[in-house]
Amino acid sequence: MKRRTFLSSAGTVAGLGLLASSTPLPLSAFARTNGLFTPIRRGVGRFEARGGTIGWLINDDAVVAVDSQFPESAAECRDGLMERSDRTVDLLINSHHHGDHTAGNGVLGADADQIVAHDNVPMLQRMQAERRGTLDDQTFANETFAESWSKDVGDETIRLHHYGPAHTAGDAIIHFEHADVVHMGDLVFHYRHAYIDLGAGADTANWMVTLERAHDLFTDNTVFIFGHANPVNGILGRREDLLVMRDYLGALRDAVEAGIDAGMSREEVAAKGLEGFDAHMIGGNPDGIAGNIAAVHEEMTSVQE
Numbered sequence: 001m002k003r004r005t006f007l008s009s010a011g012t013v014a015g016l017g018l019l020a021s022s023t024p025l026p027l028s029a030f031a032r033t034n035g036l037f038t039p040i041r042r043g044v045g046r047f048e049a050r051g052g053t054i055g056w057l058i059n060d061d062a063v064v065a066v067d068s069q070f071p072e073s074a075a076e077c078r079d080g081l082m083e084r085s086d087r088t089v090d091l092l093i094n095s096h097h098h099g100d101h102t103a104g105n106g107v108l109g110a111d112a113d114q115i116v117a118h119d120n121v122p123m124l125q126r127m128q129a130e131r132r133g134t135l136d137d138q139t140f141a142n143e144t145f146a147e148s149w150s151k152d153v154g155d156e157t158i159r160l161h162h163y164g165p166a167h168t169a170g171d172a173i174i175h176f177e178h179a180d181v182v183h184m185g186d187l188v189f190h191y192r193h194a195y196i197d198l199g200a201g202a203d204t205a206n207w208m209v210t211l212e213r214a215h216d217l218f219t220d221n222t223v224f225i226f227g228h229a230n231p232v233n234g235i236l237g238r239r240e241d242l243l244v245m246r247d248y249l250g251a252l253r254d255a256v257e258a259g260i261d262a263g264m265s266r267e268e269v270a271a272k273g274l275e276g277f278d279a280h281m282i283g284g285n286p287d288g289i290a291g292n293i294a295a296v297h298e299e300m301t302s303v304q305e
């Protein structure tokens, strides 16, 4: 009887495993919004208000947040997390330094033991704040990492990866391993024009490599949270979406390279647009395709000098 019970439960577990790996749940299964807070899986969820998407984890032992948007929305996020957990954020992770991901650090991370980010983030955040005259408003990471970092948080393990300069020189990929949910920060602008911040060390060639490495590291079961997306496609995705972003960057680079070879100015290249990426035009950044072309043109011509 005992053996029979074991076999049937083992069969159930194996069956579930097969189901999870061969037929992942459709993204719509994770998209049910509860106000600004949307649970995704195993205590991990997302919060959208203003700026880069916040990721969160609530379990019996800790509350974790990834990114902090702006002070006002960070306060909303903090209050909502406290309603759901009776505690404030223990661990805050910054996916990178940009203001719409770190300006709320002082609010969301006020009680955090650790604020963790890539080694380059405090320096980049400081430079950005000095330019904007907002140095006094900054709260910086108090723990940084070079290539990887991990921490057990209750029954979850969080692992960070950095694969070199991409969206900035300080991007982190954040994996909630047991939930198998990944926060990509701004490494993916989901069907949307990117922000290519050359001043912060953006590198579109290595950005493409980074997306391929992440694609290979994760599986079809992994659910991804993206920093920004157009309103139709939304901020959740699957690993094939990482390759859509790679191909968008590749098309930008190809268009600029062809334009340079043909003796065209960056304005002329931008005027031609980018074929095959119509969805990226929905609710894109204000500077849209022209800004992306100009940035890649500057990147590629300054490399050639």
Ligand SMILES: [Zn+2]
Pocket (backbone or CB within 6 Å): 096, 098, 167, 186, 195
């Ligand atoms: Zn960014």
